[in-house]
Amino acid sequence: xxxxxxxxxxxxxxxxxxxxxxxxxxxxxxxxxxxxxxxxxxxxxxxxxxxxxxxxxxxxxxxxxxxxxxxxxxxxxxxxxxxxxxxxxxxxxxxxxxxxxxxxxxxxxxxxxxxxxxxxxxxxxxxxxxxxxxxxxxxxxxxxxxxxxxxxxxxxxxxxxxxxxxxxxxxxxxxxxxxxxxxxxxxxxxxxxxxxxxxxxxxxxxxxxxxxxxxxxxxxxxxxxxxxxxxxxxxxxxxxxxxxxxxxxxxxxxxxxxxxxxxxxxxxxxxxxxxxxxxxxxxxxxxxxxxxxxxxxxxxxxxxxxxxxxx
Amino acid sequence: xxxxxxxxxxxxxxxxxxxxxxxxxxxxxxxxxxxxxxxxxxxxxxxxxxxxxxxxxxxxxxxxxxxxxxxxxxxxxxxxxxxxxxxxxxxxxxxxxxxxxxxxxxxxxxxxxxxxxxxxxxxxxxxxxxxxxxxxxxxxxxxxxxxxxxxxxxxxxxxxxxxxxxxxxxxxxxxxxxxxxxxxxxxxxxxxxxxxxxxxxxxxxxxxxxxxxxxxxxxxxxxxxxxxxxxxxxxxxxxxxxxxxxxxxxxxxxxxxxxxxxxxxxxxxxxxxxxxxxxxxxxxxxxxxxxxxxxxxxxxxxxxxxxxxxxxxxxxxxxxxxxxxxxxxxxxxxxxxxxxxxxxxxxxxxxxxxxx
Numbered sequence: 001x002x003x004x005x006x007x008x009x010x011x012x013x014x015x016x017x018x019x020x021x022x023x024x025x026x027x028x029x030x031x032x033x034x035x036x037x038x039x040x041x042x043x044x045x046x047x048x049x050x051x052x053x054x055x056x057x058x059x060x061x062x063x064x065x066x067x068x069x070x071x072x073x074x075x076x077x078x079x080x081x082x083x084x085x086x087x088x089x090x091x092x093x094x095x096x097x098x099x100x101x102x103x104x105x106x107x108x109x110x111x112x113x114x115x116x117x118x119x120x121x122x123x124x125x126x127x128x129x130x131x132x133x134x135x136x137x138x139x140x141x142x143x144x145x146x147x148x149x150x151x152x153x154x155x156x157x158x159x160x161x162x163x164x165x166x167x168x169x170x171x172x173x174x175x176x177x178x179x180x181x182x183x184x185x186x187x188x189x190x191x192x193x194x195x196x197x198x199x200x201x202x203x204x205x206x207x208x209x210x211x212x213x214x215x216x217x218x219x220x221x222x223x224x225x226x227x228x229x230x231x232x233x234x235x236x237x238x239x240x241x242x243x244x245x246x247x248x249x250x251x252x253x254x255x256x257x258x259x260x261x262x263x264x265x266x267x268x269x270x271x272x273x274x275x276x277x278x279x280x281x282x283x284x285x286x287x288x289x290x291x292x293x294x295x296x297x298x299x300x301x302x303x304x305x306x307x308x309x310x311x
Numbered sequence: 312x313x314x315x316x317x318x319x320x321x322x323x324x325x326x327x328x329x330x331x332x333x334x335x336x337x338x339x340x341x342x343x344x345x346x347x348x349x350x351x352x353x354x355x356x357x358x359x360x361x362x363x364x365x366x367x368x369x370x371x372x373x374x375x376x377x378x379x380x381x382x383x384x385x386x387x388x389x390x391x392x393x394x395x396x397x398x399x400x401x402x403x404x405x406x407x408x409x410x411x412x413x414x415x416x417x418x419x420x421x422x423x424x425x426x427x428x429x430x431x432x433x434x435x436x437x438x439x440x441x442x443x444x445x446x447x448x449x450x451x452x453x454x455x456x457x458x459x460x461x462x463x464x465x466x467x468x469x470x471x472x473x474x475x476x477x478x479x480x481x482x483x484x485x486x487x488x489x490x491x492x493x494x495x496x497x498x499x500x501x502x503x504x505x506x507x508x509x510x511x512x513x514x515x516x517x518x519x520x521x522x523x524x525x526x527x528x529x530x531x532x533x534x535x536x537x538x539x540x541x542x543x544x545x546x547x548x549x550x551x552x553x554x555x556x557x558x559x560x561x562x563x564x565x566x567x568x569x570x571x572x573x574x575x576x577x578x579x580x581x582x583x584x585x586x587x588x589x590x591x592x593x594x595x596x597x598x599x600x601x602x603x604x605x606x607x608x609x610x611x612x613x614x615x616x617x618x619x620x621x622x623x624x625x626x627x628x629x630x631x632x633x634x635x636x637x638x639x640x641x642x643x644x645x646x647x648x649x650x651x652x653x654x655x656x657x658x659x660x661x662x663x664x665x666x667x
Contacts, residue, residue, distance in 0.1 A: 042460065091314070092651050095395050095460055096602060100647045103595065107640030114635030115347045227464040234458070275476035282465045282472075293457040308313055 042098025076203020382597025400594025441571020
């Protein structure tokens with residue numbers, strides 16, 4: 001038990017918590033933006049794959065690292081625009097359209113990767129973001145600037161949502177589109193805008209994996225992180241601050257399972273196959289979803305398409 | 312520009328919709344094939360030939376279609392009741408694992424029952440495993456309003472890890488030289504060949520029979536009527552006195568069981584043991600197939616054969632002209648979106664916004 005406590009008190013543990021949490025912070029904020037405007041975006045898993053790939057490809061092709069981040073955001077925004085047209089303009093089932101987007105984006109990224117690199121055994125690498133070692137803050141100075149960006153995005157999204165007319169308009173569209181329409185707001189425009197912006201964040205979340213966490217693109221690297229973000233938004237009751245908390249909590253469990261795996265049976269006193277440790281974060285996401293779903297303040301118009309003159 | 316619901320579906324649109332969807336899909340795929348530097352027309356010819364153009368191609372396609380029919384039916388029945396079961400992949404693997412647990416040799420320690428008794432037990436175990444896996448998310452949905460899409464998706468990852476642990480541990484085949492694969496099924500439990508010198512197995516007949524049964528269930532029984540009513544409008548169904556939660560639970564058991572059976576049939580009909588790559592996403596493809604088939608059980612069979620043909624054809628085309636096999640996944644995903652859009656335009660027409 002003391003061993004476990006020592007492990008938790010050490011700085012490297014918290015460094016990895018924050019690193020694991022970064023893509024989740026960005027992705028969860030992305031989902032939050034979409035859902036606050038009333039659109040479920042199950043495309044996130046595929047958008048993260050596409051962002052991870054496009055950002056990495058740009059850097060591999062000679063762009064700067066920030067250039068790669070911009071390409072990832074743009075890729076996310078483009079795919080988001082498609083999702084927006086499908087779910088808002090055409091009012092298709094948000095569940096099915098989102099899954100279609102995920103399948104399409106994932107397969108396109110895999111296809112583009114194989115066309116660009118037909119015969120490689122080891123994935124080509126790039127020089128990833130360096131930690132912000134100039135920062136005088138302990139755990140934070142071991143993180144890359146993308147983690148800094150993610151942490152800054154939390155208050156920014158919160159400010160936009162709660163302190164600006166745009167944020168009020170977005171939330172109105174997600175709660176009561178007919179009322180928003182009555183106020184002279186463009187429901188479709190605001191919803192598509194929110195999906196595009198949210199998807200850009202998801203693209204950056206994916207780029208974190210290839211440009212900061214690792215230095216190459218692998219086919220299964222997103223590995224359900226997108227779905228976890230969808231669960232985290234419910235856990236966060238659609239609030240940016242709580243989204244940060246949820247992502248950190250998830251990062252905590254993911255980092256913990258990794259340490260427990262490495263530490264072996266000595267720490268817990270029982271020997272478990274490593275797969276059971278890997279299950280922990282997914283199981284926690286489900287538990288979080290169940291616990292919070294009962295008192296969550298779901299945006300009232302979430303998943304309800306809005307067609308003028310139709311009820 | 313806005314959409315206006317048609318009072319009756321336009322006949323021209325009904326005919327044109329599938330054609331437009333296929334044309335759109337082919338256009339996207341053509342651009343990608345051209346980008347890979349391959350001759351487009353030849354690539355398509357090779358894809359068709361590889362999927363449907365020979366005895367070998369057809370038998371391979373039918374072999375691949377067998378689990379896809381079952382996962383497609385699983386998705387179709389669930390989606391009919393608006394239960395978005397995205398966990399077909401996990402249910403398939405758990406079903407496969409349950410089948411081997413009951414029907415496996417386990418180094419001579421397996422059940423020593425006659426095959427006519429053990430075979431149904433094996434299939435029942437697989438169906439039960441899949442059904443129980445979906446029961447949790449279905450109950451959470453109807454009791455607490457927890458979105459079943461996210462729970463079933465997350466369960467897929469948990470189940471795959473669980474199967475991995477089982478293949479490393481209690482169900483490991485010790486003679487597989489460290490390769491993670493399960494113990495084999497007992498010989499008499501494995502499905503026979505349907506066509507000589509091919510891999511098509513009798514599981515195909517089972518899948519077809521289940522498609523007909525499901526169609527009959529949806530079309531002619533009270534439960535089928537309730538499923539359709541709950542799917543059309545759960546609140547109205549509840550108001551009309553239908554037990555919505557009970558219907559959702561029954562649908563979940565049915566859907567999970569079908570996906571679980573897909574796993575058992577795949578194990579018993581092909582390798583005879585479970586591996587971690589036995590399904591290249593059959594569970595997810597099942598969702599696409601169900602949508603392509605407009606959730607109709609009999610159309611699921613056709614859609615499954617179509618998707619299987621593309622998967623098999625892309626493999627062989629890829630070997631010849633060097634277009635990555637992922638083109639098959641792109642085609643299937645694009646087809647899904649194209650069909651969704653095309654179907655919409657059979658029900659809606661585009662109207663220019665009128666100036667106020």
